Structure formats: structure tokens, C-alpha cells
Amino acid sequence: MNGRFPIEMHIMTLLCTADDYLSSDYMAGSINVNPVLVRKELSNLIKHQLITSREGKNGGYTLSKPATSISLASIYQSIKQGNVLGQAKNQPNPACPIGKQINNHLKDLDNEIEQAMLNKLGTTNLAEFCNKFD
Amino acid sequence: MNGRFPIEMHIMTLLCTADDYLSSDYMAGSINVNPVLVRKELSNLIKHQLITSREGKNGGYTLSKPATSISLASIYQSIKQGNVLGQAKNQPNPACPIGKQINNHLKDLDNEIEQAMLNKLGTTNLAEFCNKFD
DNA sequence: TTGTACTGTAATAAAAAACATTACAATTAA
DNA sequence: TTAATTGTAATGTTTTTTATTACAGTACAA
Numbered sequence: 001m002n003g004r005f006p007i008e009m010h011i012m013t014l015l016c017t018a019d020d021y022l023s024s025d026y027m028a029g030s031i032n033v034n035p036v037l038v039r040k041e042l043s044n045l046i047k048h049q050l051i052t053s054r055e056g057k058n059g060g061y062t063l064s065k066p067a068t069s070i071s072l073a074s075i076y077q078s079i080k081q082g083n084v085l086g087q088a089k090n091q092p093n094p095a096c097p098i099g100k101q102i103n104n105h106l107k108d109l110d111n112e113i114e115q116a117m118l119n120k121l122g123t124t125n126l127a128e129f130c131n132k133f134d
Numbered sequence: 135m136n137g138r139f140p141i142e143m144h145i146m147t148l149l150c151t152a153d154d155y156l157s158s159d160y161m162a163g164s165i166n167v168n169p170v171l172v173r174k175e176l177s178n179l180i181k182h183q184l185i186t187s188r189e190g191k192n193g194g195y196t197l198s199k200p201a202t203s204i205s206l207a208s209i210y211q212s213i214k215q216g217n218v219l220g221q222a223k224n225q226p227n228p229a230c231p232i233g234k235q236i237n238n239h240l241k242d243l244d245n246e247i248e249q250a251m252l253n254k255l256g257t258t259n260l261a262e263f264c265n266k267f268d
Numbered sequence: 269t270t271g272t273a274c275t276g277t278a279a280t281a282a283a284a285a286a287c288a289t290t291a292c293a294a295t296t297a298a
Numbered sequence: 299t300t301a302a303t304t305g306t307a308a309t310g311t312t313t314t315t316t317a318t319t320a321c322a323g324t325a326c327a328a
Contacts, residue, residue: 002314002315002316003221003222003223004220005220006217006220006221006222007222009236010226010232010233013232013236014232017232023273024274024275024276025274029230030226030227030232030233031222031224031226031233032224032227033224033316033317034316034318036276036277036317036319037317039275043275043276053275053276054275054325055274055276055324055325056273056275056325056326057273057274057324057326058273058274058325058327059273059275059325059326060274061275083135084135084218084251085139086135086137086138086139086140088137088141088165089137089313090166091166092165093163093164093165096164098148098151099164101266101267101268102144102147105266106140106143109206109258109263113251113254116250116251119250120246129239132235132239133231133232133236134231136285136287137286157302157303157304158303158304158305159302159303167288168287168288170288170305170306173305173306174305176305177304177305177306187304187305188296188303189295189296189303189304190296190297190302190303190304191296191298191301191302192296192297192298192302192303193295193297193304194303194304223284223315223316224316
């Protein structure tokens with residue numbers, strides 16, 4: 001796993017608690033990662049319509065809708081890639097009866113588990129998450 | 135995520151369907167990864183008491199208990215490391231009120247989600263998983 | 269109309285993680 | 299006593315992740 005979800009959650013929390021547009025450099029300073037990496041996540045969040053941006057001087061980013069209608073599942077969905085339970089690089093041996101079928105069965109299992117995660121993430125929205133902060 | 139869970143599931147499935155000890159080289163051939171990597175996972179499974187080994191000629195590996203009493207959650211537990219939802223390398227800025235607290239809140243969230251995954255994985259045992267194979 | 273503060277993105281480099289390979293000691297059956 | 303095997307350390311290669319540099323485009327404001 002990489003740090004994309006924590007970074008996106010950090011971005012969304014900052015935007016949720018801010019009362020004006022925030023710049024990528026400001027957010028990078030709070031998260032403490034490279035500003036370009038933050039801007040890549042911001043691009044991704046825009047693509048998924050969770051935030052909007054304003055270019056030029058005094059530009060920045062803001063939530064595209066009320067925090068109460070942004071579920072943590074939708075944030076997770078925006079970064080999800082591959083299998084939650086991991087995936088091996090190599091194809092199992094197709095000459096082996098187990099090897100031939102296991103990827104399908106593991107994929108089914110992965111889908112089930114991912115659904116359970118999403119269900120749980122879907123029970124909390126961004127506003128509720130931000131309320132945990134003093 | 136890495137390929138450890140798929141590899142361990144593959145190992146456990148092979149051992150579940152075999153009626154004698156299997157060697158690490160045979161299993162590596164079915165999984166199609168380096169034998170040393172397989173032996174590392176086998177070591178780990180032994181450490182977690184899910185399998186046992188026999189050294190020397192005609193040695194190999196076998197399940198340490200009936201497949202019906204090995205839950206997929208216990209296999210997952212043996213490889214789990216860090217956060218399911220990922221973790222950033224850098225510490226957030228402690229001078230920022232959000233940065234100061236976010237790791238704790240993300241950790242709580244991660245624990246909740248991991249528990250949901252484990253609950254779901256706990257509903258299936260190895261024998262049931264292996265029954266899916268023709 | 270020009271400077272400044274931003275977004276947006278491409279290209280490249282560095283660091284870290286994952287995986288492969290080689291090597292060999294220890295064990296045990298035949 | 300030979301051959302097949304586990305167990306593990308050390309090292310190398312490849313892939314992924316993160317950081318850095320660079321710069322074009324946009325918009326505000328003096």
C-alpha cells in the first residue's frame with residue numbers, strides 16, 4: 001500500500017475545515033510531502049468531482065459539495081487500484097489444476113472483501129470525520 | 135500491496151488438496167515464483183502454526199490442523215503489516231492543528247476497516263475455499 | 269500591461285520496497 | 299554416504315513510490 005489515501009484524507013480534512021480556497025503549497029506544508037504529489041492527488045480529486053479548483057492569483061481548491069454528502073467510501077474509490085488483498089506479479093502455472101483456477105477464486109474473494117470495506121467506509125461522511133478534530 | 139496473501143492462499147490451497155507432504159520446489163512451480171520466496175512464506179505459516187514441516191529427504195510441508203478449522207482471517211493475519219488503508223512516509227506538520235491529530239484519527243479508521251475485513255474473511259474457512267475448485 | 273501568485277503537468281531522479289538468485293549449512297531417508 | 303530436502307543469509311535486480319526541476323497557462327491587481 002502507498003500513501004495516497006492518507007494524503008487525500010488529509011487534503012479533504014483541510015478543505016473541510018477551511019473557510020476559503022487553499023493552495024496546494026499550503027496543504028503540502030501541512031501534510032509534509034512534495035507539492036507536486038499533492039497537486040497530483042488534487043487533480044485526481046477534481047477528476048472524481050470531490051473538489052473544484054480556481055486558477056491564477058488567489059486560486060486554490062475547495063470542496064465541490066457539502067462535507068455531509070461526501071462519504072469516505074467515495075474518497076477511497078477515487079484512489080483504489082488493483083486488489084485489496086494484494087496481487088502476485090507472476091501468473092500461476094496453468095498446467096496445475098490449482099494454478100489454473102486460483103486467480104479467479106482469489107479475485108472473487110477480493111471483491112467480497114472490498115465490498116465489506118466500502119460498506120464500512122460508507123457509514124461515515126467527511127463532516128463526521130472532521131468533527132473528531134478539536 | 136504485495137503478493138504475499140495470494141502466495142499464502144496458493145500454498146494453503148495446494149496443501150489442502152494434497153494427500154501427502156509437498157516440497158517448496160513443487161509449490162514454487164505451481165505458483166510460479168522463486169522457491170526462496172515460497173520458503174519464506176512457508177516459514178511464516180509455520181511461525182503462525184498453520185502448517186508444519188518435515189526436514190530431510192522426502193521432507194516437505196503439510197497443514198497443521200483440519201482445513202475446516204483454518205479461517206481465511208487467520209491466514210490474512212499471518213501476513214498483515216501496517217495499515218490496510220495505506221500509510222504516508224512523512225509525518226504531518228505538528229504545527230498544523232489538522233496535521234497534529236490526523237494520524238490518530240486515520241489509525242482509528244484503519245482499525246475499524248481492518249476489523250470489517252477480518253469479520254468478512256472469518257466467515258470462510260480453507261476447506262470451503264478449496265471446495266470452489268473443480 | 270506587467271509582475272506575482274497560483275494551477276496543471278511533463279520529465280527526470282532518487283529512494284524504498286518487492287522479488288529473484290546464489291550459496292550453503294543442517295537434516296533425514298534409502 | 300549420497301541425494302533430496304528444509305532453512306536462511308547475503309546480494310542483486312526490478313518495480314514502485316516519492317521527490318525534484320522545470321515551465322506553460324491563468325487571473326488578479328497595481
